[in-house]
Amino acid sequence: MKQFLLAAAMLTTVSLTAQVRMPQPSTLQTISQDFGLGKVELSYSRPNLKNRKAFGKQSLLAPVGEVWRTGANNATTLNFTDQVIINGVNIPAGKYGLLSIPEEKTFTIILTKDLNVTSPAAYKKENDVVRVDVPVMKMKDNMETFTMQFANVQYESMELHIMWDKNAVSLPITTQIKDRIKADMDKAMAGDKPPFSAAASFYHEWMKDYPKALEYITKAIDANKKAFWLYLTKARIQKDMGDKVGAKASAEACIELAKEAKNDDYVRMSNELIKSL
Numbered sequence: 001m002k003q004f005l006l007a008a009a010m011l012t013t014v015s016l017t018a019q020v021r022m023p024q025p026s027t028l029q030t031i032s033q034d035f036g037l038g039k040v041e042l043s044y045s046r047p048n049l050k051n052r053k054a055f056g057k058q059s060l061l062a063p064v065g066e067v068w069r070t071g072a073n074n075a076t077t078l079n080f081t082d083q084v085i086i087n088g089v090n091i092p093a094g095k096y097g098l099l100s101i102p103e104e105k106t107f108t109i110i111l112t113k114d115l116n117v118t119s120p121a122a123y124k125k126e127n128d129v130v131r132v133d134v135p136v137m138k139m140k141d142n143m144e145t146f147t148m149q150f151a152n153v154q155y156e157s158m159e160l161h162i163m164w165d166k167n168a169v170s171l172p173i174t175t176q177i178k179d180r181i182k183a184d185m186d187k188a189m190a191g192d193k194p195p196f197s198a199a200a201s202f203y204h205e206w207m208k209d210y211p212k213a214l215e216y217i218t219k220a221i222d223a224n225k226k227a228f229w230l231y232l233t234k235a236r237i238q239k240d241m242g243d244k245v246g247a248k249a250s251a252e253a254c255i256e257l258a259k260e261a262k263n264d265d266y267v268r269m270s271n272e273l274i275k276s277l
Contacts, residue, residue: 026072036175038082044071054165055102067123070100085174089130101205105170129217210241228257240258244277
């Protein structure tokens with residue numbers, strides 16, 4: 001009877017233990033960033049220093065001169081839904097492993113076809129897609145938790161920042177989409193309902209063709225004279241053309257219509273533009 005009760009108690013303990021959920025010491029983070037005409041998704045685990053040194057010859061976390069998974073637990077991955085460019089190499093859409101080789105003054109960042117490299121022994125150089133040497137920058141404050149983030153995101157460029165301890169590196173990522181957008185825009189403009197507002201913004205911001213941008217925004221306003229936001233776009237184009245008088249008049253028109261629509265944001269932005277003239 002005692003043996004039966006002991007066995008039952010042990011089974012109960014095992015059952016309760018199996019139901020307990022514990023967090024991973026190195027938490028998983030997945031970041032999705034819109035970029036160009038696609039998205040970039042980064043998945044990695046974030047170890048903590050816990051009074052240890054991240055980079056060094058004797059480091060237990062990321063020793064210099066050795067291939068590092070650039071995180072913890074599973075392999076770190078980058079998934080691109082559209083083509084990007086890294087270090088002059090065209091990277092097709094797809095999922096890749098992200099590795100690095102830390103050194104005191106530089107990091108070698110590696111994009112690999114292998115999605116399962118979690119130790120230096122598992123790394124195969126023949127699977128490299130691109131390798132980039134980037135300088136190490138020293139941060140003023142200590143970064144306890146290993147951190148990666150996308151920064152300085154522009155239409156055709158951004159950076160992947162890698163930070164831990166007092167070390168930071170930046171991987172430039174670019175794309176080329178202007179010609180693709182122009183081809184799509186030209187096709188749309190030849191259609192029955194030309195997108196004049198979108199075309200104006202494209203030729204203003206991307207092509208820097210201010211006369212064409214002004215032509216298209218004027219047509220957009222002619223089709224919708226109460227669209228206060230279009231007048232602000234026109235004011236910005238006129239400002240870049242050096243037409244301060246025209247820019248002020250367009251901004252004032254925006255203010256009048258935005259007040260009627262009770263849109264304080266456009267009133268504020270138009271007043272700011274007038275002050276900048």
